[in-house]
Amino acid sequence: xxxxxxxxxxxxxxxxxxxxxxxxxxxxxxxxxxxxxxxxxxxxxxxxxxxxxxxxxxxxxxxxxxxxxxxxxxxxxxxxxxxxxxxxxxxxxxxxxxxxxxxxxxxxxxxxxxxxxxxxxxxxxxxxxxxxxxxxxxxxxxxxxxxxxxxxxxxxxxxxxxxxxxxxxxxxxxxxxxxxxxxxxxxxxxxxxxxxxxxxxx
Numbered sequence: 001x002x003x004x005x006x007x008x009x010x011x012x013x014x015x016x017x018x019x020x021x022x023x024x025x026x027x028x029x030x031x032x033x034x035x036x037x038x039x040x041x042x043x044x045x046x047x048x049x050x051x052x053x054x055x056x057x058x059x060x061x062x063x064x065x066x067x068x069x070x071x072x073x074x075x076x077x078x079x080x081x082x083x084x085x086x087x088x089x090x091x092x093x094x095x096x097x098x099x100x101x102x103x104x105x106x107x108x109x110x111x112x113x114x115x116x117x118x119x120x121x122x123x124x125x126x127x128x129x130x131x132x133x134x135x136x137x138x139x140x141x142x143x144x145x146x147x148x149x150x151x152x153x154x155x156x157x158x159x160x161x162x163x164x165x166x167x168x169x170x171x172x173x174x175x176x177x178x179x180x181x182x183x184x185x186x187x188x189x190x191x192x193x194x195x196x197x198x199x200x201x202x
Contacts, residue, residue, distance in 0.1 A: 001126060004135040012125070017041075020048040029091050038092035046098050050085055057082040060103045063117030063124070064089045067106030070124055072147035074107070078124075079131040086124065088117030150199055152192045154184035 004010045018026040022044070029039040050060055059081050068074070078084060087094070087103065099106065109120045129135055157168040171183045192199050 001129055004129050004132060007134060009132050009134050010129050015049060015053065017045045017049055020045040020052065032092060036092070040092050041090055041094040041098075043095040043097050046087060046094060047102060050087070050102055053085055055083055058085050059083070060085050060087065061124075062087045062089060062094065062099060062103045062106045063108075063120045064093065064099075064106040065108050065111075065113050066093075067108040070107050070109045070127070072127070075124070075127040076131055079128045084128075086121045088121050090116045147199075149188070151188040152196060152199070154187040154191065 001012075005012060017028045021028060027042070028045050029041050032038070032040045054060065059078075061078075061084060063086060087098070107120075107124060109123050114120055157172060161168045161173065169183070171179055174180070189200070
């Protein structure tokens with residue numbers, strides 16, 4: 001992330017919604033209509049902030065446990081966007097008019113609830129930025145990642161070739177790149193079947 005910013009591959013800015021409030025206490029939340037626990041983020045500062053920051057190229061995303069499930073395919077799609085504005089949900093969520101009339105779509109990073117959307121946004125940003133050309137030290141790194149071919153990544157090994165009696169698979173020491181590629185594909189399928197069989201059912 002640091003290298004990508006230093007090399008001007010990506011520009012990241014963090015904004016505080018309180019900067020777009022108009023009351024003296026800079027309130028960004030209020031009690032929900034209809035009753036219920038917690039607080040809901042008000043629409044006024046969110047609309048004001050987005051309308052101030054967006055361009056014709058902007059895509060507006062809301063981090064929310066009710067959103068579309070984030071995955072590598074979505075990360076690749078978002079990495080092609082020129083400008084993303086990510087709204088971080090908080091408290092019991094945001095006023096639904098934000099979802100209906102402002103955002104392009106909602107994103108969830110998994111079936112669980114976090115204290116706030118900033119944590120989830122950091123995950124999404126990291127997954128997107130590493131796909132940008134020049135962001136990684138080796139361009140093949142993102143190509144070989146888990147999920148790029150619908151499979152988990154094959155097991156990886158490094159020196160020493162033997163550790164506590166456990167040896168690196170001999171095929172990886174052979175120098176036969178075709179056989180190594182075949183082995184890695186087989187191992188990726190095996191690992192996916194063990195850890196994420198749902199990926200093989202697509």
